[in-house]
Amino acid sequence: MSIGSCADFHHQVMKHVTTATPAALHIEDKTEAYEAAIATLDSIVNRQRAFVSTKVLADADRVRDNAVSIIIGTARLYRKSPVAEQSAAAELLYPQFSAYKDITRHEYSKQTAEVRGLLAVLTAGEQLMGRNIDLTGGMATFYKNLPQDNSALAETLLSLSPVLSAQTILENLPWVTDVQEELRRKAAESDQTNR
Numbered sequence: 001m002s003i004g005s006c007a008d009f010h011h012q013v014m015k016h017v018t019t020a021t022p023a024a025l026h027i028e029d030k031t032e033a034y035e036a037a038i039a040t041l042d043s044i045v046n047r048q049r050a051f052v053s054t055k056v057l058a059d060a061d062r063v064r065d066n067a068v069s070i071i072i073g074t075a076r077l078y079r080k081s082p083v084a085e086q087s088a089a090a091e092l093l094y095p096q097f098s099a100y101k102d103i104t105r106h107e108y109s110k111q112t113a114e115v116r117g118l119l120a121v122l123t124a125g126e127q128l129m130g131r132n133i134d135l136t137g138g139m140a141t142f143y144k145n146l147p148q149d150n151s152a153l154a155e156t157l158l159s160l161s162p163v164l165s166a167q168t169i170l171e172n173l174p175w176v177t178d179v180q181e182e183l184r185r186k187a188a189e190s191d192q193t194n195r
Helices: 003-020 028-043 055-078 084-100 108-128 150-159 166-171 179-194
Strands: none
Touching: 003 028, 003 108, 028 108, 055 084, 055 108, 055 150, 084 108, 166 179
16 A cells, blocks of 8 residues: 555544544544644655556546646746735745645645645635635635636636646636637647648
């Protein structure tokens, strides 16, 4: 069992312990040490050893990788924002994200544990802003929060092109209704240009 899988298992156990309550299980004196051991597992970085074996998991992993890249990339970009509040917020968050910058290269189960850590950082940021939002339950939903200025959106997405696929960029452009058709058109244009 990989370290990531082990950490994921123990997170699941802790979730059940919390649901049943340590007092009901007569383990109140062991809970704190168990949580510390889980935190130690979460802190260990192991490189990818296992490969995602099913298409469903591979697709979910790709979506998660893109979401994490967008979150970290957006914080990096906002550090240079002319809006003082955005720049200040990004300057606070970006250093905390540094531990997660290579998250997409890690083994799937370890990545799950690391995403929990990233969500905890985001939750702490939201709570500092006075918003009662808890993303640590693992049920985060990413919504498109489109800027009013489409040129700003296009600029942001183009700046992320080194880490995002063309399909992901097109999926986030509100005026593109059929991503696959747009990709076919682009391929046809490239074929005509190369002739």
